[in-house]
Amino acid sequence: MPNGIENTNGQPIRATAAQALERMFAAAADDGLPFRITSGYRSFEKQESLFKGYSERDGVAAAETYSARPGHSEHQTGLAVDLDDGSGFAFKSEFGKTRTGLWLREHCAAYGFLLRYDQGEQPVVGYIYEPWHFRYLGTEITLDMRARGIANYEEYAGAEAAPDYVR
Ligand SMILES: [Zn+2]
Known part of the structure; x- marks a missing residue:
């Protein structure tokens, strides 16, 4: 269970991801933008x-x-979290335009998190824009993705686009 972060559904995440999330929370709170967890495992x-x-x-x-x-x-x-800042946009695309949403987009890679379902990526990732959903991958991957300008994990992993389930 991540320490010191409000967790509205009380869902745990894996320890490595929890520690990274605590570091990201500390930095966000330092910038005046504390967030809360709305989903974990x-x-x-x-x-x-x-x-x-x-x-x-x-x-x-x-x-x-x-x-x-x-x-x-x-x-x-156990490696994904949904985040919110209590401004009324939980699980809404508008969260991406909040100061917290913008902060998370900019800084998540430094803590090993990826905004997994970004705007315009649905044909590849299969989901609509979810600016609240972050997947822990570790900084080795997230910083490399950032450096190479790769927006989705399918492309990074050399996997095919996954717009749908295999029928
Ligand atoms: Zn999610």
């Missing part, structure tokens, strides 16, 4: 129930643009 069962709810509300095709099928969520790895 989610079990298969939790993802199953979330995805089922979204599918019933919006239909499967729409749900798949912003939520993963159970067994496919980065949150199940």
Whole structure:
């Protein structure tokens, strides 16, 4: 459990990612922009129930643009977090325009995090713009991606675009 960071759903993350997140939080708070955690690790069962709810509300095709099928969520790895600053834009694209969202975009790579589903990347990453979702990859990767101007992990890893599930 990351120490000293408000965690609205009380979800843990893996220790390495938690320590990196604590360092990022300290730097953000120093700049007057503390954030809180709205999601961390989610079990298969939790993802199953979330995805089922979204599918019933919006239909499967729409749900798949912003939520993963159970067994496919980065949150199940314990290496992904959703972040928010309490300004009313939790899980909304507008979060990317808040001072906190802009700070995270600029500084996340220095702490080993990647803004995983950036604007315009849906044809490759398969999800809509999610400025709140950060994946821990470690600075060796995130700083190299930044230096090379690579926006998505599929391209960096030499994987094919993943706009959809294999049918
Ligand atoms: Zn997320």
